[in-house]
Amino acid sequence: MSDTQPILEVENLCTTFTRGGVALPAVRDVSFNVGKGEVLGLVGESGSGKSVTLRSILGLSRRYGDVTGSVKWMGQDIAQMPERKLRHIRGRDIAMIFQEPMTSLNPLLTVGLQLTETLKAHTDMGRAARRDRAIEMLDHVGIPAAASRLNEYPHQFSGGMRQRVMIAIALAASPKLLLADEPTTALDVTIQAQILDLILSLADELEMGVILVTHDLGVVAQTCKKAAVMYAGRIVEQGDVRQVLRAPRHPYTVGLMRSVPQDVPPRSQLYTVPGTPPSLEALPQGCAFAPRCQGRTEGCLVARPPLATIAQGRSVACFNPVTDAQGAAA
Amino acid sequence: MTDITALSAEATIPQKTRIELALRKPGFLVGALIIGVSAMLALMPGVFAPYDPNLIDYVAVKQPPSWAHPFGTDMLGRDSLSRVIFAYTVNMQMAILATVFAMTIGVIVGALVGYYRGVADMVFGRVVDAVITFPFLVLVISVVAVLGPGLINMYIAITLVGWVYYARLMRAEVIAQMGNDYAGAGIVMGYSDRRIIFRHLLPNAITPVIVYWMTDMALAILLGSSLGYLGLGAQPPQAEWGVLIAEGRNFITTAWWLSLMPGIAIVLTGLGFSLLGDGLADLLRPRG
Amino acid sequence: MTQPVMDIKDIELEFQVSRTLTDFVKQRPGRVVRALNGVSLQLNKGETLGVVGESGCGKSTLARCIVRLYEPKRGSIHFDGKDIFAAGAKADRSYNRRVQMMFQDPYSSLNPRMTTGQILSEALSVHNMRPKDEIATRVAELLDLVRLPQDAAGKLPHEFSGGQRQRIAIARALAVEPEVLIADELVSALDVSVQAQVVNLLLELQDRLNLTILFVAHDLRLVRHVSNRVAVIYLGRIVEVGDSETLFSNPSHPYSQALLSAAPSLDPDDKGSAIRLQGELPSPLNVPSGCPFHVRCRHATDFCKIEVPELRALPGRGEVACHHAEEVSEHA
Numbered sequence: 041m042s043d044t045q046p047i048l049e050v051e052n053l054c055t056t057f058t059r060g061g062v063a064l065p066a067v068r069d070v071s072f073n074v075g076k077g078e079v080l081g082l083v084g085e086s087g088s089g090k091s092v093t094l095r096s097i098l099g100l101s102r103r104y105g106d107v108t109g110s111v112k113w114m115g116q117d118i119a120q121m122p123e124r125k126l127r128h129i130r131g132r133d134i135a136m137i138f139q140e141p142m143t144s145l146n147p148l149l150t151v152g153l154q155l156t157e158t159l160k161a162h163t164d165m166g167r168a169a170r171r172d173r174a175i176e177m178l179d180h181v182g183i184p185a186a187a188s189r190l191n192e193y194p195h196q197f198s199g200g201m202r203q204r205v206m207i208a209i210a211l212a213a214s215p216k217l218l219l220a221d222e223p224t225t226a227l228d229v230t231i232q233a234q235i236l237d238l239i240l241s242l243a244d245e246l247e248m249g250v251i252l253v254t255h256d257l258g259v260v261a262q263t264c265k266k267a268a269v270m271y272a273g274r275i276v277e278q279g280d281v282r283q284v285l286r287a288p289r290h291p292y293t294v295g296l297m298r299s300v301p302q303d304v305p306p307r308s309q310l311y312t313v314p315g316t317p318p319s320l321e322a323l324p325q326g327c328a329f330a331p332r333c334q335g336r337t338e339g340c341l342v343a344r345p346p347l348a349t350i351a352q353g354r355s356v357a358c359f360n361p362v363t364d365a366q367g368a369a370a
Numbered sequence: 371m372t373d374i375t376a377l378s379a380e381a382t383i384p385q386k387t388r389i390e391l392a393l394r395k396p397g398f399l400v401g402a403l404i405i406g407v408s409a410m411l412a413l414m415p416g417v418f419a420p421y422d423p424n425l426i427d428y429v430a431v432k433q434p435p436s437w438a439h440p441f442g443t444d445m446l447g448r449d450s451l452s453r454v455i456f457a458y459t460v461n462m463q464m465a466i467l468a469t470v471f472a473m474t475i476g477v478i479v480g481a482l483v484g485y486y487r488g489v490a491d492m493v494f495g496r497v498v499d500a501v502i503t504f505p506f507l508v509l510v511i512s513v514v515a516v517l518g519p520g521l522i523n524m525y526i527a528i529t530l531v532g533w534v535y536y537a538r539l540m541r542a543e544v545i546a547q548m549g550n551d552y553a554g555a556g557i558v559m560g561y562s563d564r565r566i567i568f569r570h571l572l573p574n575a576i577t578p579v580i581v582y583w584m585t586d587m588a589l590a591i592l593l594g595s596s597l598g599y600l601g602l603g604a605q606p607p608q609a610e611w612g613v614l615i616a617e618g619r620n621f622i623t624t625a626w627w628l629s630l631m632p633g634i635a636i637v638l639t640g641l642g643f644s645l646l647g648d649g650l651a652d653l654l655r656p657r658g
Numbered sequence: 659m660t661q662p663v664m665d666i667k668d669i670e671l672e673f674q675v676s677r678t679l680t681d682f683v684k685q686r687p688g689r690v691v692r693a694l695n696g697v698s699l700q701l702n703k704g705e706t707l708g709v710v711g712e713s714g715c716g717k718s719t720l721a722r723c724i725v726r727l728y729e730p731k732r733g734s735i736h737f738d739g740k741d742i743f744a745a746g747a748k749a750d751r752s753y754n755r756r757v758q759m760m761f762q763d764p765y766s767s768l769n770p771r772m773t774t775g776q777i778l779s780e781a782l783s784v785h786n787m788r789p790k791d792e793i794a795t796r797v798a799e800l801l802d803l804v805r806l807p808q809d810a811a812g813k814l815p816h817e818f819s820g821g822q823r824q825r826i827a828i829a830r831a832l833a834v835e836p837e838v839l840i841a842d843e844l845v846s847a848l849d850v851s852v853q854a855q856v857v858n859l860l861l862e863l864q865d866r867l868n869l870t871i872l873f874v875a876h877d878l879r880l881v882r883h884v885s886n887r888v889a890v891i892y893l894g895r896i897v898e899v900g901d902s903e904t905l906f907s908n909p910s911h912p913y914s915q916a917l918l919s920a921a922p923s924l925d926p927d928d929k930g931s932a933i934r935l936q937g938e939l940p941s942p943l944n945v946p947s948g949c950p951f952h953v954r955c956r957h958a959t960d961f962c963k964i965e966v967p968e969l970r971a972l973p974g975r976g977e978v979a980c981h982h983a984e985e986v987s988e989h990a
Contacts, residue, residue, distance in 0.1 A: 085849035085850065085851065085852075086849055198938045198939075198941075200938050201938065228712035228713055228876070228939065229712070229876070229878070229917065229920040229921050230712065230916060230917060230920045230934075230935045230939075231938065231939075232920065232922075233920040233922070233934060233935075234934060234935075236922075237934065255849065255850065256922070257850070257924055258921065258922030258923060258924055259922050261922060261923060261924050261925060261926045262922040262923065262926070262929065263922075281926050282926050282927070285924060285925075285926060286925075286926075295851055296850055296851060297924070299850050299851050299853065299854035300850060300854075300879060300924060301854075301857075301879050301880060301882070301883035302879055302923075302924055304883070306882065306883055306884075306885075306902065306903065307706075307861055307883065307884060307886075309858045309861065309862070310854040310857060310858050310883070311854065312851065312854040312855045312858060313851040313854075314855075316819050316821060316822075316852065317849075
């Protein structure tokens, strides 16, 4: 995959919640790697399990559900690691930013305090050094007049600025991996572009791996090196972003790409994937996508296609993958 | 946290299991049982009471609880159990009559001021301020003092003061519901204000009011018997829990059962209403 | 096609912000959010007019003014030649029948306690669209129209997915046989694959029922796809309006240019000309003087800080509100 040893290896990750006695398999058998400085896009629609996957990596899901499989961070399994030890990795080695910056920041504490708190927890810097580092971080993420804004509260920042503050806090302890859960979904396009640029340049500069969870294929195309498409809790297609987006092999990826109105005659009927995603409590027996798939066969309804490697670093979970020719016609 | 809410939104629990879940809650069941039995006693006291509650028997005065008189007898030899049972009629009637008018008026006024806001809302705000400044009981007693003692006047007094609390609750809930687009959609559809208020907003806003109503009925019994105890509510020889407690007051050291038994009845019914209210809150919460 | 059915003239709307404790302490007067600052727009019969802009720019406020959920402080809206805010006009419910709106949030725009059947038949009976005994048949027809199964009539909103709920909202709007539909972020809350289904349905219904649509959205690709004409709105003002294809292929206003280039392309190698705007959208509490865009504009001159540019026609383009439109459009 990547030229160096991956920093994060996720293998057969499963997360199951239980609601009113019903098991809801939110993440099923998810495996992927992230290398140093690599940006991986995790794409899917709501309920596809992409956010839960991200949270399960950091052990945030196990309080609510049952997590199995292995998550290896620098060769060390953190999936079963006790909370106390995991705390040293969270925030220092692996940081996370969320979709809604307003609710992830404490409204009662100044931005400066929240920044230095992270530093206090994960570094042995002195008080003055922490303050300098906080100013440096805010400056780094493009907040003007950083020193004077340290004493301001989150509500005094705009949406885009708050997301910058979140990123500054996340990156304060120089993590090696950033988990970003829909970091720009709540923002406007012009601000989204700024934030994505920022994440990319920081990833490059700090050689930081990034997992970017999003539902926006455009965001994936513009920021990620690799992409994994999720459907009903499983990865259905994975590979280099150019290959996945230009020559999608899984019918679901094809459908997603073609539903976006780009390069089609104006006001023409758009390609649609019929039906809706299955609910987690009633997943079909075979391939979860089969009921919506136009290329399904008898076999698809009975057996679940495994995520099979079809080329170097490229895998698809489909018995009848779309060929290049069909993909081009898409 | 978001993953959890997203999940529960997606996997909606069917309505049937909701009711089953509520029925499985022991609190709700116990509450329903207590109120059910109370209602039966209130409707047909004659069926359950072993004696005529006003039958005076000078031979058996102030007798302690026994098989013949499980709750004992009072200073006139009347059977305490029968008097407590007959009091159910008056006290349950209090629970309903002292609250139902206040609730109806409060719900309508609250819905209207919540929907229209403006000047009416400002006036309403002042009324609320004025009413909540004084303790509820003080206000009710002053009204009763003006109107004179008696059950009817007590209902009027409680209604005059109590509607404000319902209206305040309803107003807040209607304003919250107005934040949902279905209210705006009603306006855009050209529906009349009356239809939007009463057919769309009210059913969605009423749940907290119903729950409050349950606790308020418990409070109404407590208030009614307090007034009865003070001689401002039901008048003797009417069997009413407050009156019964007052009658037993002078004999508290020699005939403790006279005050204790109606006291237990008050606590039990109050508990029943509270438990029922809790269960209803779960049951009535809109799904989706 | 070119006959305007809806004529919006110079509407302005402000919202009062209640004074906070600090305002009282510092003796500041109450502040106002200037949501709309003189918006003029014509909606032509049978067309789809797209309205795009960032959050807080006033596009939803505009939509809500058109359906009389808000009343503008100044300016007028004429429908079919009649002022919809004139004295007595508000009592005229036939306007509400002829101009309908669909909302963004499919989880709040339907009454959670009414079944689909009740929601639809209510619309039908209030406006006397059908005699009583034909209402059930009409409900079935409407469900068919928006491709919902017939058993949907007996179900409550929470039993449907987001996309299905938007179909119910569309059916409710169509129940009263309107001429104009206002779609406020109709598909924004939906997943991509479901978005396409709803957009297809909307386009098909428009052709079939000869509807005029105002399509408010922030997704530029979608707006480009469905609209005949597009208006770009910034801080409560229209900065550019014109034919959809022309505007999207050759935006003339610097803000339109930046907005279009910020939308991420699906092609990993098309990084775009990427005009990155500096700074954030100013707060509508504090609209900059002169051209509201001048604080973020690469082309701004001192003149832009003083004088508000008016919308003016540009040859070969639409109407643009920019003092330097000629030079700017050459850059694009």
